[in-house]
Amino acid sequence: METLxxxxxxxxxxxxxxxxxxKSSLLHxxxxxxxxxxxxxxxxxxxxxxxVKTSQGRTNDGKNISKKILLTDTAPELSNEEVKVKPKNGxxxxxxxxxxxxxxxxxLSNLPLAIGEMFAVAGLMALGTAIDQGEAPDxxxxxxxxxxxxxxxxxxxxxxxxGLDHMFSSPIxxxxxxxLGLSLMACTYTTQIPLVKVARRWSFLQTxxxxxxxxxxxxxxxxxxxDLGVILMGSGYEVxxxxxxxxxxxxxxxxxxPIGVHLAMLLIMAxxxxxxxxxxxxxxxxxxxxxxxxxxxxxxxxxxxTPSEAFNTEVHVNRFYMDYYDSxxxxxxxxxxxxxxxxxxxVMRKTLSVNDPLRYGGFTIYQTDWSFSALQIIKDGEGPxxxxxxxxxxxxxxxxxxxxxxxxxxxxxxxKGISMLARDLQSIILYDQQGKFFGVRRxxxxxxxEIDGTKIVIVDAxxxxxxxxxxxxxxxxxxxxxxxxxxxxxxxxxxxSQIWALQDGTTVFVGGKTNRAKADFxxxxxxxxxxxxxxxxxxxxxxxxxxxx
Numbered sequence: 001m002e003t004l005x006x007x008x009x010x011x012x013x014x015x016x017x018x019x020x021x022x023k024s025s026l027l028h029x030x031x032x033x034x035x036x037x038x039x040x041x042x043x044x045x046x047x048x049x050x051x052v053k054t055s056q057g058r059t060n061d062g063k064n065i066s067k068k069i070l071l072t073d074t075a076p077e078l079s080n081e082e083v084k085v086k087p088k089n090g091x092x093x094x095x096x097x098x099x100x101x102x103x104x105x106x107x108l109s110n111l112p113l114a115i116g117e118m119f120a121v122a123g124l125m126a127l128g129t130a131i132d133q134g135e136a137p138d139x140x141x142x143x144x145x146x147x148x149x150x151x152x153x154x155x156x157x158x159x160x161x162x163g164l165d166h167m168f169s170s171p172i173x174x175x176x177x178x179x180l181g182l183s184l185m186a187c188t189y190t191t192q193i194p195l196v197k198v199a200r201r202w203s204f205l206q207t208x209x210x211x212x213x214x215x216x217x218x219x220x221x222x223x224x225x226x227d228l229g230v231i232l233m234g235s236g237y238e239v240x241x242x243x244x245x246x247x248x249x250x251x252x253x254x255x256x257x258p259i260g261v262h263l264a265m266l267l268i269m270a271x272x273x274x275x276x277x278x279x280x281x282x283x284x285x286x287x288x289x290x291x292x293x294x295x296x297x298x299x300x301x302x303x304x305x306t307p308s309e310a311f312n313t314e315v316h317v318n319r320f321y322m323d324y325y326d327s328x329x330x331x332x333x334x335x336x337x338x339x340x341x342x343x344x345x346x347v348m349r350k351t352l353s354v355n356d357p358l359r360y361g362g363f364t365i366y367q368t369d370w371s372f373s374a375l376q377i378i379k380d381g382e383g384p385x386x387x388x389x390x391x392x393x394x395x396x397x398x399x400x401x402x403x404x405x406x407x408x409x410x411x412x413x414x415x416k417g418i419s420m421l422a423r424d425l426q427s428i429i430l431y432d433q434q435g436k437f438f439g440v441r442r443x444x445x446x447x448x449x450e451i452d453g454t455k456i457v458i459v460d461a462x463x464x465x466x467x468x469x470x471x472x473x474x475x476x477x478x479x480x481x482x483x484x485x486x487x488x489x490x491x492x493x494x495x496x497s498q499i500w501a502l503q504d505g506t507t508v509f510v511g512g513k514t515n516r517a518k519a520d521f522x523x524x525x526x527x528x529x530x531x532x533x534x535x536x537x538x539x540x541x542x543x544x545x546x547x548x549x
Contacts, residue, residue, distance in 0.1 A: 405454075495517045
């Protein structure tokens with residue numbers, strides 16, 4: 001059976017050249033045409049009921065019977081039972097589930113929301129700077145008491161409940177970072193990537209009117225579109241020709257730059273999050289000549305912190321010394337360190353100083369401070385003895401250390417002796433039993449001094465090095481993110497320029513647009529068009545042919 005259906009006309013014609021009819025005089029024919037358009041695909045279901053008239057006096061003898069079916073000009077009415085309506089995919093709970101990701105993306109890619117998230121992150125970082133981090137609870141009890149709340153409401157309960165004492169690993173800070181990261185990814189997916197896809201397509205304009213609607217447009221009366229293409233290629237444009245049409249662009253990297261900026265920001269946030277939740281930190285003050293184990297100093301900072309084999313490394317302080325200005329103040333201090341493995345074998349040795357750390361096995365040792373550990377002396381030819389130096393409180397940031405050498409009966413309740421003070425490792429000030437100044441000696445000078453009948457020689461001043469240890473797996477990621485951010489920010493200033501041209505006889509219509517440097521774009525275009533050669537020979541020959549004809 002062959003069926004012809006033209007849905008665009010109101011009259012429906014059905015031609016059946018050969019039909020075998022056996023039982024019923026009613027023929028139900030169901031058509032399922034599937035019209036295809038450029039944008040949508042729909043399925044149309046039509047049920048047509050018609051009566052077939054047959055001869056009453058003829059019987060079926062098995063031969064082919066040719067019949068013609070006549071349909072009225074108007075389609076028969078369809079009952080509710082005969083119409084089958086297929087539910088759309090967007091209906092019901094299933095449609096809601098399918099639309100939910102798009103709605104979430106639309107909300108997350110909202111620019112005011114992203115700006116608000118950035119301000120929230122900045123505010124939390126400022127708050128984390130204002131509040132001392134990592135202190136004991138007692139510190140916050142005294143700093144933010146309930147009896148005298150800051151701003152009338154802020155007490156230690158806010159600090160400890162919201163985790164503001166470890167702001168950069170607190171749930172509120174990490175949650176805000178995650179939300180900002182999702183907004184950046186949503187913006188990239190819904191806005192930046194489609195823009196790049198559009199920019200990469202070759203688009204040829206086929207009419208002069210379309211070219212004239214561009215931001216810049218001009219015409220060259222006697223020119224060749226191929227000459228224009230050669231000049232554009234020489235200026236860095238990618239040129240495409242299709243018949244009389246030309247399309248050229250340059251600076252497509254500027255369209256990719258916003259995506260790179262978003263990815264760089266995601267790297268920075270990921271690295272910062274990893275640093276806050278997966279690092280180890282610790283500080284130690286070690287006298288010269290002693291050892292410590294890395295794992296005994298480092299402590300975890302978050303739930304992602306995982307120890308490594310480097311924790312078994314032993315560090316030996318070979319020497320600690322300082323440099324001084326001419327005024328006598330400390331200018332720099334240095335520590336000679338040796339790293340030993342579990343067998344006691346030296347695997348690395350380096351003298352570190354401020355801004356010159358030691359890196360090994362994933363951990364970093366920074367020179368951050370110094371102290372006075374002990375004063376080595378000889379008393380009346382005996383010794384040497386080590387006198388522990390204690391830090392003394394002073395107003396300001398200058399240091400002062402002191403020790404005491406008892407003289408006479410040490411079991412007496414009123415023990416007297418010689419006092420020794422030092423601001424650094426280069427000179428020792430001595431006082432007698434009455435507390436009067438007696439003299440100054442330099443360590444290693446071997447010059448004796450006799451105080452109240454006791455002869456003293458200052459042999460050495462033993463310093464202590466202050467070291468900070470850190471394992472921070474997020475640092476390389478943060479550095480890579482900032483490097484990518486600087487690079488992509490510079491690339492984003494590149495102009496993405498597009499030029500269209502159309503050859504119409506001897507006239508070339510040229511138009512173009514750019515996304516940046518819009519004020520300079522017309523001047524650049526005019527300079528390019530001035531370089532296009534004029535077709536003088538061709539024009540004159542055509543004029544001569546026209547006159548001769």
